[in-house]
Amino acid sequence: MILSNSIILYSIASAFYISALILAIFNLIASKKSQIVKKITTTIIGFGFIIQTIGLTVRWIESGYIEVATYEQTMQKLSGIEYWKVFTQHPPWSNLFEIMVYMSWGIIFTALVCEIKWRVEFLNIFSLILTLMVLGIAATNNKEIKPLVPALKSWWLMIHVISASVAYAAGTVGAITSLLFLLKTQNKKLFKQTCSNAMWFSGVIFILLGRGIDLFVTQIYSPNGENSPGAGVSLIVCITLCLISCIKTTKLTYLSALFSLFVFILLIIVNGNANIWHLAMFSILFLGLFFIGLFWLFPEKLNSIIPEENRLEHITYSNILTAFILVAVVLVTGALWAHNAWGRYWGWDPKETGALVIWITYALYLHTRTAYGWTGEKSAIIAIFAFFVMLAGFLGVNLGWFADGLHSYGQS
Amino acid sequence: MQRISKKILLVFASLKLTIFTLLGIGVTLFTGMFWDQTQDSEILLKNTSSLIVRKIFFWLELGDVYHSWWFSIFIILLSINLIACSIVRLPKLFFDCYYPIRKLDNVKSNYKTQLLIPKVKLPIFNKTEEYWTENNYHYIFFQKQNYARCGVYIVHTALLLIMFGSICTNYFGFNGVMMIPEGGYEQAVFVKGSKGVVYKHNLNLFVFCSKFKLKTYQDGSPMSYESKLSIYDKKNSTTPLIVKTIGVNNPLKYQEFTFYQTFYKIISGEKKLNFITSSNTNQSSKKFKTRLGGTINNVTVVNYYKNYGGLGEAVQLQQKNKKFIIFKNFPNYDRRVRRGELQIIFTGLDEIYITGITVAKVPGISVVFSGFCILFLGIYITFCMNQRRYYAKIISTESNSYRLYISCSSSRYPEAFGQEVSDIVKQHNSI
Numbered sequence: 001m002i003l004s005n006s007i008i009l010y011s012i013a014s015a016f017y018i019s020a021l022i023l024a025i026f027n028l029i030a031s032k033k034s035q036i037v038k039k040i041t042t043t044i045i046g047f048g049f050i051i052q053t054i055g056l057t058v059r060w061i062e063s064g065y066i067e068v069a070t071y072e073q074t075m076q077k078l079s080g081i082e083y084w085k086v087f088t089q090h091p092p093w094s095n096l097f098e099i100m101v102y103m104s105w106g107i108i109f110t111a112l113v114c115e116i117k118w119r120v121e122f123l124n125i126f127s128l129i130l131t132l133m134v135l136g137i138a139a140t141n142n143k144e145i146k147p148l149v150p151a152l153k154s155w156w157l158m159i160h161v162i163s164a165s166v167a168y169a170a171g172t173v174g175a176i177t178s179l180l181f182l183l184k185t186q187n188k189k190l191f192k193q194t195c196s197n198a199m200w201f202s203g204v205i206f207i208l209l210g211r212g213i214d215l216f217v218t219q220i221y222s223p224n225g226e227n228s229p230g231a232g233v234s235l236i237v238c239i240t241l242c243l244i245s246c247i248k249t250t251k252l253t254y255l256s257a258l259f260s261l262f263v264f265i266l267l268i269i270v271n272g273n274a275n276i277w278h279l280a281m282f283s284i285l286f287l288g289l290f291f292i293g294l295f296w297l298f299p300e301k302l303n304s305i306i307p308e309e310n311r312l313e314h315i316t317y318s319n320i321l322t323a324f325i326l327v328a329v330v331l332v333t334g335a336l337w338a339h340n341a342w343g344r345y346w347g348w349d350p351k352e353t354g355a356l357v358i359w360i361t362y363a364l365y366l367h368t369r370t371a372y373g374w375t376g377e378k379s380a381i382i383a384i385f386a387f388f389v390m391l392a393g394f395l396g397v398n399l400g401w402f403a404d405g406l407h408s409y410g411q412s
Numbered sequence: 413m414q415r416i417s418k419k420i421l422l423v424f425a426s427l428k429l430t431i432f433t434l435l436g437i438g439v440t441l442f443t444g445m446f447w448d449q450t451q452d453s454e455i456l457l458k459n460t461s462s463l464i465v466r467k468i469f470f471w472l473e474l475g476d477v478y479h480s481w482w483f484s485i486f487i488i489l490l491s492i493n494l495i496a497c498s499i500v501r502l503p504k505l506f507f508d509c510y511y512p513i514r515k516l517d518n519v520k521s522n523y524k525t526q527l528l529i530p531k532v533k534l535p536i537f538n539k540t541e542e543y544w545t546e547n548n549y550h551y552i553f554f555q556k557q558n559y560a561r562c563g564v565y566i567v568h569t570a571l572l573l574i575m576f577g578s579i580c581t582n583y584f585g586f587n588g589v590m591m592i593p594e595g596g597y598e599q600a601v602f603v604k605g606s607k608g609v610v611y612k613h614n615l616n617l618f619v620f621c622s623k624f625k626l627k628t629y630q631d632g633s634p635m636s637y638e639s640k641l642s643i644y645d646k647k648n649s650t651t652p653l654i655v656k657t658i659g660v661n662n663p664l665k666y667q668e669f670t671f672y673q674t675f676y677k678i679i680s681g682e683k684k685l686n687f688i689t690s691s692n693t694n695q696s697s698k699k700f701k702t703r704l705g706g707t708i709n710n711v712t713v714v715n716y717y718k719n720y721g722g723l724g725e726a727v728q729l730q731q732k733n734k735k736f737i738i739f740k741n742f743p744n745y746d747r748r749v750r751r752g753e754l755q756i757i758f759t760g761l762d763e764i765y766i767t768g769i770t771v772a773k774v775p776g777i778s779v780v781f782s783g784f785c786i787l788f789l790g791i792y793i794t795f796c797m798n799q800r801r802y803y804a805k806i807i808s809t810e811s812n813s814y815r816l817y818i819s820c821s822s823s824r825y826p827e828a829f830g831q832e833v834s835d836i837v838k839q840h841n842s843i
């Protein structure tokens with residue numbers, strides 16, 4: 001059946017990514033690093049990327065057939081230019097499932113470019129984990145191709161979403177490299193600071209996700225309206241430990257916070273009523289905290305593997321710069337489209353505003369860098385902070401943090 | 413006095429202020445995303461009875477953060493900051509661009525090197541380089557993409573233009589909703605003003621919607637919808653000023669107004685019923701459209717049933733105190749069962765739609781769009797161009813060889829530039 005072709009291709013691509021991830025991790029753990037294995041890993045990722053690209057194209061063609069079929073059911077037969085206009089009007093990024101797949105494509109694309117250009121180890125692993133996670137979340141959404149709603153029938157959709165995907169992917173890669181940078185600077189005090197900062201941020205995000213005060217009062221975590229027994233308590237323990245770490249971070253608080261977060265994630269998975277978005281956010285946080293913790297616990301061992309600081313710094317800068325420029329493209333194309341469709345170029349829609357906040361954060365990064373000379377640690381922290389702002393701005397509307405806006409038709 | 417004004421200017425031009433305002437704007441934007449800013453304040457406050465909370469809410473205009481006085485202060489601060497920063501830094505920059513220091517002895521640069529070579533090959537850097545002799549020393553100066561450093565200011569100008577344009581739009585423009593029933597006309601637009609007050613704005617134009625067409629997919633979700641609009645200057649005028657069928661992403665422009673198709677609604681309770689009548693005596697049949705309570709050839713339409721006794725859509729009619737029913741799914745029912753003089757077939761009903769049109773007057777739009785163009789030009793100049801300067805000095809030594817001093821500087825991307833310079837040095841060293 002033609003409908004499932006693109007999904008089969010996505011699955012094959014995921015299989016490639018998983019095998020590449022396993023290879024990369026083995027090569028990392030192995031005492032003797034093999035250059036050949038590294039090259040093979042990159043090649044496998046490359047193949048996965050090509051297959052995913054073919055999958056996207058196939059999806060576009062499938063959507064094209066569906067658009068043409070539905071058009072011809074209600075209207076006359078199409079021919080010539082009109083046919084192609086209807087056939088190509090539905091790009092493979094028009095609902096939440098497709099957007100997530102497309103975002104994962106963007107992350108792999110950016111990571112591959114960085115890999116080929118700068119040869120950074122570790123970047124692979126992080127971006128593969130993120131990609132697989134994004135693909136995993138995508139798989140839980142509705143995969144059906146539905147004909148486009150009238151508002152999306154515009155060529156602005158192409159350029160608007162393409163630039164958004166690459167921009168946010170570049171921002172993500174920039175955040176990963178700055179995390180590596182922070183870990184590389186062999187300063188134990190800084191490790192501790194990074195940990196406490198990370199936990200502090202996490203605490204805020206937990207509160208946002210778990211609707212903090214409610215949680216503390218009722219001790220029930222129920223994003224879907226159902227109670228997961230025990231999850232609320234473990235989340236409260238985790239938040240408390242994170243908040244304590246604002247004052248003092250010790251290995252004990254860190255590890256127990258990590259453990260309670262792990263228990264929490266396990267419980268919501270076992271209970272089976274996890275809000276998939278919350279699960280994804282908590283997992284990202286857990287992995288981030290876990291990696292930082294690894295570096296805190298075994299600094300010397302892991303430090304020797306990470307590339308030099310200068311290179312990481314350079315990659316971060318390039319990625320954030322790309323993100324900055326492309327978010328500007330997103331904002332401007334969005335404004336032009338909105339002017340054409342709704343009569344106003346700016347309407348303070350939550351997602352619109354979110355993109356502006358992201359742009360301002362990147363502008364802050366660039367300004368502090370050039371004017372204050374905040375290179376290194378400080379700018380790395382801003383880049384990581386910008387990643388969280390990006391998550392909030394991009395997914396916040398779908399997560400239900402913010403008021404519903406005009407972009408909510410992206411939901412499945 | 414002069415010193416104080418200079419100090420104030422420096423405060424406004426400082427980067428600390430930029431960071432402060434950017435942070436302020438970022439945080440404000442972020443908080444504003446948490447609740448619906450288009451909602452009426454009273455609806456947002458319906459669960460709050462505390463007087464202090466209400467007072468703070470209204471004082472800070474939290475119902476519409478993006479139009480509040482303190483957000484405006486942030487925006488004004490940012491504009492002043494941008495302008496002051498340009499006033500302080502641009503003259504120096506222009507001076508440097510117009511009259512660059514040309515002599516190697518006077519410059520500070522990132523890359524310096526000296527070579528002892530038997531022969532000097534000219535040109536050192538490029539064919540267009542400047543060459544002159546002073547006190548038996550030979551000087552060379554060359555520069556590339558001289559104005560690249562102005563890119564930042566172009567970006568800032570673009571931002572100012574965009575802000576200026578949006579202020580114009582806010583003060584001199586409006587954006588409202590007009591609802592026209594199919595076959596009707598409208599001349600008023602409902603505009604939401606400051607503090608959520610909705611007022612009526614008269615266009616002095618009559619907008620007539622002669623037809624509304626909704627196409628749906630098989631599952632009932634809308635595929636496209638369009639309205640045929642005609643605009644008249646007088647109510648009884650016969651010739652329209654302009655006629656166009658507008659759809660989503662396809663607006664109509666007339667004078668300074670633009671009409672956008674944004675939504676549609678079904679008028680509840682009002683439906684048009686379609687009938688075909690034919691009489692026994694002659695074979696000709698006629699099509700009729702009427703509403704509930706209307707009559708066709710002395711037959712009154714009394715009632716409409718969505719599903720009458722499991723037989724589908726049906727209509728109850730009345731002719732001289734005699735009531736009867738006809739079905740949509742059984743067109744021959746009336747002819748075969750009632751056998752009256754007039755046969756009536758019910759073919760279904762049309763919903764009556766109200767087309768929702770956004771009417772906008774956006775006076776600052778050209779300024780904003782030119783701002784966008786300039787923004788991208790500025791971004792291109794800032795990040796893709798790089799001001800590079802190359803200096804050289806040649807001294808002939810006594811032992812028939814030359815001492816070549818090279819000194820170079822760039823405004824951006826030092827790594828790539830360093831590579832370029834070392835290539836040049838290698839080239840001359842190998843001779």
